Amino acid sequence: MKTVDWTGQPELADHWRMGHATKPSCTRKSRVARIYLALALPLMGTVWDAAQAQERIPRVLLLYPYDNTGAAIISGEAARKRMMERLDRKVEFHTDFLDLLRFQDEAHRRQAAQYLAQKYAQTSIDVIIALNTETYRFVDAYRDVFAPKIPVVFCCVMRSLLDETADRPTDITGIITDYDVAKTLELAERLQPTARSLVFVSGASIIDQVWQDMYRRQAAPYQSRYNVTFLSGLSREELFDRVARLSRDTIVVLGALFVDRTGRQHVAYELASDVAKASSAPTYAPIDTFLGRGIVGGHMGTFEDAGVEVADLAIEVLGGADPRSIPPRSSKGQRFRVDARQLARWGMAETALPDDTLILFKEPTLWEEHRNSVIGALAIMAIQMALIGALVMQIFRRRRLEHEMQVAQSELARVTRVTMMGEMTASIAHEVNQPLAAIVASGSAGLRWLANATPNIDEARSALKRVVNDGYRASEVISSIRAMFKSDAQARNPVDVNQLVREVLALLQSQIQANDIIVKTNLSEPAPVVPGDKVQLQQVMLNLITNAIEAMSDVSGRERSLRISTQAQGGEVLLDIADTGHGIEPDHLKRIFEAFYTTKTHGMGMGLSICKSIMRAHGGRLSASRAGPYGSVFHVVLTSDVQD
């Protein structure tokens, strides 16, 4: 049966012509089709099961008044989405743009109706959504032509129009948009309490005319208070010129602006935007699409909300509700809306606004705009700070520990030095006492040589020489002891390495002799000089030479010899201390510089490790190796470059 209808071209053409001629024939034709369908369905029942029939997807016809630029597009799209969503996509949409603005004559309307009738002759539409006032008017006038009995819901129809149409069809329902001029003016008056002039702007089309009529009616109560002007039927340029010359203290209310006097068609909100920008006085409108494009604000709902509302109504109707039982209602969410940027432009205070005003386009603060980024960044920064803090803490802790260790080490070094000195007290006492004893004896001798019957001057002279020499010697011993007990932390003075060796040897003279050790020195000339802490270097020498002496203390059957050599080489001074002791086992060689490692029965294991750390502090090195046939050599390398 479908094929018959769709392929029957002559019949279709005939029908189209027929449609042109008389409405009833067209209606009859569709009725015939319906009856046909009604008869066919039970017949096909054996082939198509009932479930399939029940699942027929409802068809919705969206009728747009103009082209694809108007506000209806917003409502229509919102309605489509809403229905798709609510009906789980089980809905089919048909769309037609009536182009009522470009073709304003009645003939066009009639033809459009007939076109629709023909277009949907074989397609049963379950509900028609008529978008905007003009569509409503078209549907109201031509419904019988293309959609008799098909339920119609409308959207965004101007309240004034409905109010005016006394005999409006009761089987049509929908969402009314108030375009509330009174409330819009209430807003304007609050923002511009001193304004005395009121200008209404609208275009030149018949639709614009509808707006102008509405404004004229609504403006009536204000005539007494304001100097009211209607700007309509002007060209775009004339309009700009007029609004640009308005006093700042004027309230400008914009209406529909589809066509100007020259017949140029415009996208309403684009022209409104240009006018608002050109205007030297604040502009207002009860139209959602104008907001954000230059007007201060107005009392309005949004076309999107209205679309959603009408979708809900359509679903209700599809569900079987009788449109007659649902009276048209105002779109919810109509309220005062203002553009914060325009408030700022005109220097208007937010405090003047009605309480429930929705302030849009408020320049979001950095915080509002990038809240998450800011929080994220702050969190990252906090983490970084914490990390940095932790690292800094760690560095401080390590520095502190290093410092403590250094202090402990130098304290340990001092203690060791003192302990060493304690052990050597006897030796030192001896060293000091020797020159004193010699002085006393020489002095006595000198006196006696002179007191003799024949005074022996030569003997007396040599006795006195010895007195002088021993005096110096005593003084040297004392100063070297004093130096040993001093504990300057980081003194860096030129130190004569040869002299260092000699002084320490002098200090250890008794031990050297007591152990029958032969000292052989080979000190390079000129004497190498290194920057350093003399006391610390003395300690290293003392330690190394004492070790050498101890290493040879129980050697028998061969010479006990202590060989010390200094040598300047490049920027370094090499100092070797060799003994003929038992030598160090290779295993021990690796470890002797470790703290608390000792090969001695009574050793602490600190001496060499302290020596090593002192050498390190001087930028030098300390190592050991086995020497010749027996014994070991300790190699001290000091840098002779002057450090800062």
Place this chain on the structure above:
Amino acid sequence: MKVPGPQNVVFVIDDDASVRESLGSLLRSVGLHVELFDSAAQFLKAPLPEAASCLVLDVRLPGVSGLDFQAELVRNNIHVPIIFITGHGDIPMTVRAMKAGAIEFLTKPVREQDLLDAVQAGLNSDRARRESDKVMSGLQGRYDSLTPREKEIIGFVASGLMNKQIAAEVGISEITVKVHRGNLMRKMGARSLADLVRMVDQMGLPRPHKGTV
């Protein structure tokens, strides 16, 4: 010393050259002959003069301690009075040194008079010992020249036994005893029996009691 040396010699052993020389100078200034050594070993290598001598010794000596060296000298029967000098003498050290025969223990710096007195005392003591040694060695030489029979009867003679009694004890004739007696008196250089008795006692020879009146 084969060379006719000085009357007195003072040996100074000290490892400290300065101390050693100043002590030497001090001792020489009072007319003493002084010989200096820097170690005990060096001292032992040097020939000892036949003269009254004494030793000034530092307790702390390289290689060996002064006290040990003292003991070593005693073992080797070298009798020389020792005057110890020390930088830090303590009581046990002093006691030990004195017991081993040191004549003085002085602390550095030494008072010159104390040292000179000690040295003088040491030299006197050594001189006396040397003289007594000399006497002893004469007696011993004479005694050594006796025949075994004479050595056998000298004790009886010194005990105051008469010839007849000695003859009975030894089992020889009285005449033979008389000859031996005359010979040993002559060999020993004893002018009288009393002289002989003193010599025997000096030498510590036994005097048999038997037949003692």
